[in-house]
Amino acid sequence: MPSGTILVADDDAAIRTVLNQALSRAGYTVQLTSNAATLWRWVSSGDGDLVITDVVMPDENAFDLLPRIKKLRPDLPVIVMSAQNTFMTAIRASERGAYEYLPKPFDLKELISIVGRALAEPKSKRVTGADDSGENIPLVGRSPAMQEIYRVLARLMQTDLTVMISGESGTGKELVARALHDYGKRRNGPFVAINMAAIPRDLIEAELFGHEKGAFTGAQARSAGRFEQADGGTLFLDEIGDMPMEAQTRLLRVLQQGEYTAVGGRTPIKTDVRIVAATNKDLRQLINQGLFREDLYFRLNVVPLRLPPLRERGEDIPDLVRHFFTLVEKEGLPAKQIEQAALDQLRRYRWPGNVRELENLIRRLAALYPQEVITANLVEQELSQQSAAPAEQDGDSSETDLSGSVERFLNAYFANFGDALPPPGLYHRVLREVEYPLLSSALAATRGNQIKAAELLGVNRNTLRKKIRDLDIQVIRNSR
Structure with missing residues (x-):
């Protein structure tokens, strides 16, 4: 049977009664109070093996009491409950050193499980939190889905674990990535974001890793990449599913070795960044189609975080x-x-x-x-x-969609050079942008059969093979 004394502080008599019954049935000794003063007296006297406390009490806020508890008894786990179910409540609980945060109403079985886990955990692993940043609330919502996101984010703040955020467009993936940075231990470092879908494919490697002078036509001076700009902070890789295969290979090498070389360079550069990636695509499906590396997926998907649609x-x-x-x-x-x-x-x-x-x-x-x-x-x-x-569009919209894609490509292309003239070869760059996804999709549709893909596209088989080599398309055969 479990053992230990649990100190419970909540000004709601019904909550105290429910917790007393549940914890007692689980085998614990329970001491109940309705105020922070009594709780502090018990803690100061050395009573209790674990604390469960509400945030708002008549005489003192638990967030003001928590730092004193952690200073006096740093190994005493504290579980914080609150009906103020906001992102900042979860973050403040973590920053003040709470073992866990539970939004009200909570599940009793989950609470009993957390209590057991906290008491069984070695004292050396119980970590105190950091000071409150006092920032404005970056995320809004009190639904159960958002509460779970808040709790996961609170656990991740003081780590450097790589996070993969998935969700439909418009769900707030970059907002979550910024919250991870702004409230984490790298908050004093830079937050650098790059959208893979907005960068021309043949410029992504130079954008990520920088380039040396003369590395390619138009490279008139050395340029720092996003990895270098984000050193000591967080690098947010948005729309990671749109990263071309050759850039995926280089990114995987960086994640494995912790260093990279600039385009046109030879000297390895050490990197110290936290990676947060995001996608609105099914990366598993892209892996099956040969458009995304499975080994890179596992490197990025250390902590998966799904944002629910509205x-x-x-x-x-x-x-x-x-x-x-x-x-x-x-x-x-x-x-x-x-x-x-x-x-x-x-x-x-x-x-x-x-x-x-x-x-x-x-x-x-x-x-x-x-x-x-x-x-x-x-x-x-x-x-x-x-x-x-959307219904106002007439006829076949494929031409309109393609025109829009080309226009977005050109806007992003010219935006990367500011007032300077971009390097020549725009015609072939646009062709590459169209050919790569077209050929990759045709090969995926024919399960890697190049003869059928050539027939589907209406091109000579040798032409298709040359394009596959030139574009460095990875062909994966699927026998299903």
């Missing part, structure tokens, strides 16, 4: 709406209120663009309508326009 956390919409109205008011737009019927409409909407779509909607409502109170009719009008927009 349709799975509809109860967070009122908090998000209030948050975005507050933001736009600080930016100079008029203050707004929203009626309950309008909130109900927002909760019923499917939100294909997720949180980003909701934020854009709130900005439009604040900017375009003079009414102080946003009504259900205004929300219905805006949502109907959003839903109708």
Whole structure:
């Protein structure tokens, strides 16, 4: 049977009763109090093997008490409970040295399991937290899905573990990556982000690892890459699924060896960065198609973190709406209120663009309508326009989509050179951008059969083989 004395502090008599019964049945001795003063007296006297405390109590906030407990008895595990289920509650609990944070209402079986794990853990592994950063809340939501994300993030803050964030576009992947950095032990270092989908494929290696003077046409001086810029901090690799295979190989080598060479360079450069990657694609499917290295996937997917789409956390919409109205008011737009019927409409909407779509909607409502109170009719009008927009396109949209892709490529291409003239060869660069995914998809569709792929594409088999070599396309045969 488990043994040990548990100190419970909560001003809610019902919570104390439930915890007393559950912990006693589990075999523990329980001491109950409704205030922080009694809890501190017990801790000061050396009582108890573990503390369970609410955050808000009549005489003192647990976050003010926690540092004193950790200073006096650093090996005493403290489990913090709170009905204030925000990201900052989880972070402050971790920073103050809490063993675990539990949002109310909590699962009793989970609590008993955490208590057992805490008491069984060697005292040398119980780590105290850092000081509170006092930053504004970067993540919003009280749904169970968000609560689990907060708890995982709180555990990761003081580590350098590589994190893979997955989720649909607009769910806030970069926001989570920034929170990991801003509240982690690398907060004093740089946060550097690179979007693989926005960089021309043949420039990604130079962007990541830098290049020496003369490394390629137009390289008139040495340039530091993102790894060098992020040294001592965090490197966020967004849309990692769009990274070309040759760059994947170099990235894998960096993760394995902790060093890299600049494009055109020979001297190895040591790197000290935390990697956080993100994707809105199914990397497992890309692996099966031969478009993503499986060994790199395992290197990046040390801690997987899935962000739920907004349709799975509809109860967070009122908090998000209030948050975005507050933001736009600080930016100079008029203050707004929203009626309950309008909130109900927002909760019923499917939100294909997720949180980003909701934020854009709130900005439009604040900017375009003079009414102080946003009504259900205004929300219905805006949502109907959003839903109708994609249907307004006529005919085959493939040409439009391709034109848009080329335009985005050119914008990103020229953005990398500022006012300087980009190197020549734009025609062939664009062709490469089109050919690589086209040939890779054809080979995936024919399960690596080059004869069938050539027939599908309508090109000579020898031409296809030459393109595969020139573009360094990895062909994986699949017998399924």
